[in-house]
Amino acid sequence: MGDLGRMLKESWSLVEEHQDKVAGYFYARMFLSHPDLRDLFPVHMDVQRARLLNAIVTAVQTLEDPEKFEEWLRALGRDHRKFHVEPEHYEVVGGALIEAMRTYAGEQWSVEYDQAWADAYAKIASVMLKGAEADTNPPYWYAEVVGHERRASDIAVFTVQPMQPLDFRAGQYVSIECPRIQPRLWRTYSIANAPRRDNTLEFHVRSVGAGWVSSALVRRLEVGDMVRVASPMGTMNLDRRSTRDTVFVAGGTGLAPIKSLLEELTRYNRTRWVHVFFGARTREDLYDLAELNRLAARYPWLSVVTACSDDPTYPGEQGNISDVVARYGPWSEHDFFVSGSGPMVKDTLKTLAELQVPSIRVKYDSFSDF
Numbered sequence: 001m002g003d004l005g006r007m008l009k010e011s012w013s014l015v016e017e018h019q020d021k022v023a024g025y026f027y028a029r030m031f032l033s034h035p036d037l038r039d040l041f042p043v044h045m046d047v048q049r050a051r052l053l054n055a056i057v058t059a060v061q062t063l064e065d066p067e068k069f070e071e072w073l074r075a076l077g078r079d080h081r082k083f084h085v086e087p088e089h090y091e092v093v094g095g096a097l098i099e100a101m102r103t104y105a106g107e108q109w110s111v112e113y114d115q116a117w118a119d120a121y122a123k124i125a126s127v128m129l130k131g132a133e134a135d136t137n138p139p140y141w142y143a144e145v146v147g148h149e150r151r152a153s154d155i156a157v158f159t160v161q162p163m164q165p166l167d168f169r170a171g172q173y174v175s176i177e178c179p180r181i182q183p184r185l186w187r188t189y190s191i192a193n194a195p196r197r198d199n200t201l202e203f204h205v206r207s208v209g210a211g212w213v214s215s216a217l218v219r220r221l222e223v224g225d226m227v228r229v230a231s232p233m234g235t236m237n238l239d240r241r242s243t244r245d246t247v248f249v250a251g252g253t254g255l256a257p258i259k260s261l262l263e264e265l266t267r268y269n270r271t272r273w274v275h276v277f278f279g280a281r282t283r284e285d286l287y288d289l290a291e292l293n294r295l296a297a298r299y300p301w302l303s304v305v306t307a308c309s310d311d312p313t314y315p316g317e318q319g320n321i322s323d324v325v326a327r328y329g330p331w332s333e334h335d336f337f338v339s340g341s342g343p344m345v346k347d348t349l350k351t352l353a354e355l356q357v358p359s360i361r362v363k364y365d366s367f368s369d370f
């Protein structure tokens, strides 16, 4: 870690234990000086009060070297247009952040810390702004819900028809907002199909515990609703030049981007063996198995293995999907794609490392940090 990184971490540790207060001060400062900014944020700030603050602090601390994360930051900047963020807002937010930290750090705060945060924030903001400026697409697309199907008590598969064409690559994800049910709350969901002629997009959503957006999308979204969809992001794409056989590992609705990649492969693959490992807690959660089996029956290069971790009478494989993958193989020559919850992805990456799969051949999307 360089000097800048050390200083950012050191200074954050002075306020870390008062995070809630820092967040409160940060928003109050921002909204008092610029009341118009309040309209950019969700109505119920209490549920996710520290979201932006945490996001910036994490970004500033982990992205010590912004060039390394240039592409991600450009995409983040493009994506921020959906919040109606304007270039002049960056300075306001950066100023409020540093002032909030300075206020709670007390006497140990120094001018050097001030400068370190200002420099790191400015670098990141400038890359985000460049990304936003260079984008010729609209900040979001309106899309009508044209199909909605409950596949399990907490899982829905739904399809939307964007009002204008929206270009994306198989394996990418988008942020979605449903203004009728949860205005100004955006969450990311993977597109579950490869680009189609009719432009429709399919999503697979599992409602999580106290989740605001996922439960609305599963339980309250209806055909005819309008949602907003922001620019596609993500780099979990197929390398068409690769001749290696491929393994897809999906946990629950982590199947969504895998389905998209699989659909793309059905359009051109003749030579690569493809193995899908699809795991869930119970058989009910293997919500898209019929479709996977249909694909496997049609394409001789495709095989599907399913597993349940909490369904002892399930006739397929038993256990966590990462352990199941390890029972097959050898895998050291394959390309891997992994997608699902944080723990599922973490376990699978660990297993693959133990199986000597080079990390350069593994692409993944983790749906959560936990």
Ligand SMILES: Cc1cc2nc3c(=O)[nH]c(=O)nc-3n(C[C@H](O)[C@H](O)[C@H](O)COP(=O)(O)OP(=O)(O)OC[C@H]3O[C@@H](n4cnc5c(N)ncnc54)[C@H](O)[C@@H]3O)c2cc1C
Pocket (backbone or CB within 6 Å): 173, 187, 188, 189, 190, 191, 204, 205, 206, 207, 208, 209, 210, 211, 212, 213, 214, 215, 253, 254, 256, 257, 341, 365, 366, 367, 368
């Ligand atoms: C790149 C990417 C792609 C994604 N694609 C999909 C997808 O295709 N399908 C899909 O269903 N989800 C997907 N997600 C997850 C999705 O973005 C949301 O995080 C998820 O739906 C929860 O949002 P929420 O508003 O319902 O919950 P929030 O309101 O954000 O959270 C409410 C509460 O639930 C907890 N919580 C949040 N997520 C989880 C979780 N996964 N497990 C347990 N508790 C949780 C939070 O800690 C909080 O206490 C993806 C995430 C990422 C980063």
Ligand code: HEM
Pocket (backbone or CB within 6 Å): 037, 040, 041, 042, 048, 051, 052, 055, 056, 059, 060, 076, 080, 083, 085, 086, 089, 090, 091, 093, 094, 121, 124, 125, 128, 184, 185, 186, 187, 188
């Ligand atoms: C260095 C600058 C910034 C970084 C790194 C950054 C990063 C992020 C990230 C990662 C998120 C989380 C997205 C998510 O939770 O899905 C987020 C949310 C958000 N950002 Fe930024 N951001 C920056 C600047 C700004 C600015 C200048 C504004 C303008 C006010 C802004 C407005 C928002 C809003 C409104 C949200 C949604 C918050 C919520 O849902 O509660 N951001 N930001």
